[in-house]
Amino acid sequence: MPASLPIGTRGSPLALWQAEHVRDRLSAHHGPERGAASLKVITTSGDRIQDKPLADFGGKGLFTKEIDEALLRGDIALAVHSTKDLPTQLPEGLCLAAVLPRADVRDAFLSPVAPSLAALPAGAVVGTSSLRRAAQVKRARPDLRVIDFRGNVQTRLRKLAEGVADATLLAKAGLDRLGLAEAATSVLSVEDMLPAVAQGAIGVVARTNDVQTRALLEPLNDATTQFAVRCERAFLAELDGSCRTPIAGLAAIEDGAIRFRGLILSPDGAEWHEVEMTGPVAEADAIGRQAGEDVRGRAGPTFLEKLM
Ligand SMILES: NCc1[nH]cc(CCC(=O)O)c1CC(=O)O
Numbered sequence: 668m669p670a671s672l673p674i675g676t677r678g679s680p681l682a683l684w685q686a687e688h689v690r691d692r693l694s695a696h697h698g699p700e701r702g703a704a705s706l707k708v709i710t711t712s713g714d715r716i717q718d719k720p721l722a723d724f725g726g727k728g729l730f731t732k733e734i735d736e737a738l739l740r741g742d743i744a745l746a747v748h749s750t751k752d753l754p755t756q757l758p759e760g761l762c763l764a765a766v767l768p769r770a771d772v773r774d775a776f777l778s779p780v781a782p783s784l785a786a787l788p789a790g791a792v793v794g795t796s797s798l799r800r801a802a803q804v805k806r807a808r809p810d811l812r813v814i815d816f817r818g819n820v821q822t823r824l825r826k827l828a829e830g831v832a833d834a835t836l837l838a839k840a841g842l843d844r845l846g847l848a849e850a851a852t853s854v855l856s857v858e859d860m861l862p863a864v865a866q867g868a869i870g871v872v873a874r875t876n877d878v879q880t881r882a883l884l885e886p887l888n889d890a891t892t893q894f895a896v897r898c899e900r901a902f903l904a905e906l907d908g909s910c911r912t913p914i915a916g917l918a919a920i921e922d923g924a925i926r927f928r929g930l931i932l933s934p935d936g937a938e939w940h941e942v943e944m945t946g947p948v949a950e951a952d953a954i955g956r957q958a959g960e961d962v963r964g965r966a967g968p969t970f971l972e973k974l975m
Pocket residue numbers: 749750751752820836837838839840841865866867868869
């Protein structure tokens with residue numbers, strides 16, 4: 668029997684679902700022998716930080732470092748991530764070998780007290796650990812109070828049920844994958860809540876020089892999603908994407924054209940700068956970079972520095 672490909676993943680239910688999905692896609696494409704893969708759960712530093720806001724740690728790759736190290740050592744052949752959790756710069760020797768077809772990019776609104784963000788009573792408490800969601804919530808509703816809300820999807824649902832907050836926001840893709848679509852009270856339009864860069868896209872990282880594994884991953888890649896994600900990640904990279912900067916970005920592809928929308932906000936949502944750019948798909952990276960330069964120019968030199 669050939670050795671099965673070891674897949675590295677974090678241990679949360681969402682991470683496991685995504686790794687199992689990649690394992691199933693591999694065996695569907697290559698058969699149960701050549702496509703055989705097994706999961707190896709790896710705990711990351713991010714998983715060990717329980718009580719402090721993640722933004723306080725500032726460092727990138729909090730949820731990827733130990734997995735990257737296992738890949739570079741050869742303990743695993745590939746790693747499955749939510750692409751939105753991946754730093755824009757992967758460590759030397761690693762590459763984003765495949766991006767799976769994108770799921771729903773939108774954020775869901777969850778609340779036992781109101782049908783939508785707009786309908787929350789004045790002064791209601793919204794729990795989220797995402798600076799991007801917090802800033803857009805405050806932009807729409809400066810009266811709301813935002814508190815830090817950490818933990819995996821299940822933990823946040825529990826905190827909401829316990830009344831720690833009146834509402835929370837979660838990626839619709841994550842809820843759908845976990846069979847928790849019903850938990851969503853409503854879904855926010857991307858106009859009201861621009862998603863995180865690469866939201867809804869599962870990414871697979873491999874060693875750049877591991878041609879065998881990369882060839883196995885090739886049929887899992889969705890070219891349209893990959894171009895969109897490259898454009899969005901180029902935008903993030905251009906703005907540096909410090910963990911303290913509320914940044915959102917979404918590329919949509921239609922008939923060979925890419926339409927990118929980007930947004931940066933002050934954490935209190937009082938100031939924001941939007942950009943929209945279109946161009947040929949082949950220039951996905953350049954469009955994202957240009958959009959980043961454009962929005963940074965208009966925000967002025969102090970806007971991003973204040974957040975560093
Ligand atoms: N930061 C956690 C995380 N990373 C990816 C997803 C959702 C799945 C996806 O975007 O592919 C989530 C949960 C959430 O934001 O609600």
